[in-house]
Amino acid sequence: MLTMKDIIREGNPILRQVAKEVELPPSKEDKETLEKMIEFLINSQDPEIALKYNLRSGVGIAAPQIGISKRMFAVHLPDEGEQLTAFGMYNPRIVSHSVETTSLENGEGCLSVDREVTGLVPRFSRITVKGVDMNGEEISLRLRGFPAIVFQHEIDHLNGIMFYDRIEEDDPFKKAIKL
Numbered sequence: 001m002l003t004m005k006d007i008i009r010e011g012n013p014i015l016r017q018v019a020k021e022v023e024l025p026p027s028k029e030d031k032e033t034l035e036k037m038i039e040f041l042i043n044s045q046d047p048e049i050a051l052k053y054n055l056r057s058g059v060g061i062a063a064p065q066i067g068i069s070k071r072m073f074a075v076h077l078p079d080e081g082e083q084l085t086a087f088g089m090y091n092p093r094i095v096s097h098s099v100e101t102t103s104l105e106n107g108e109g110c111l112s113v114d115r116e117v118t119g120l121v122p123r124f125s126r127i128t129v130k131g132v133d134m135n136g137e138e139i140s141l142r143l144r145g146f147p148a149i150v151f152q153h154e155i156d157h158l159n160g161i162m163f164y165d166r167i168e169e170d171d172p173f174k175k176a177i178k179l
């Protein structure tokens with residue numbers, strides 16, 4: 001199983017690379033990698049397992065964060081009873097987004113960043129993401145709220161972007177565009 005020692009930390013140049021498209025249909029190896037990433041998130045949200053292995057409670061992880069520079073990521077949104085709970089995606093792309101932006105009010109963190117970075121991270125309020133799901137099928141998702149933010153954070157990793165790159169240097173608490 002994946003643990004925190006498998007997570008690549010900031011400073012490693014892999015996190016700054018633009019990841020390569022996954023060849024489709026996904027290979028057995030790529031599928032296994034994505035499944036391990038989902039398993040990591042599920043474990044990290046299980047209080048007993050997280051305590052035992054010292055896992056930070058993760059909601060998303062992108063392949064470059066485990067040293068694999070390929071365009072795939074996993075998310076696991078806690079509860080909500082939505083179908084989105086545990087989800088893996090290959091070659092995601094944001095095909096459209098709102099003009100309105102939003103931010104998590106307490107800023108963002110990252111599994112690859114072992115320090116607090118303060119400031120608001122502007123994100124699109126709503127996005128439509130297309131890509132290929134775990135079954136190898138082309139899908140389109142319309143997202144808003146926290147899921148939309150998590151997807152944008154993970155897609156940024158595939159492009160070598162860290163959340164703090166998006167914090168306004170001169171005004172870290174600059175408010176989002178509300179319409």
Ligand code: UDB
Nearest residue numbers: 056057058059060061078108109110111149150153
């Ligand atoms: C996270 N977790 O996984 F609202 F139950 C963060 C860390 C960096 C703090 C581990 C997180 O936000 N957990 C969380 C949030 C809730 C409710 C809950 C658990 N990431 C993922 C990451 O680094 N992916 O690369 C950071 C998030 C910041 C905004 C979106 C992703």
Ligand code: ZN
Nearest residue numbers: 109110111112
């Ligand atoms: Zn991250």
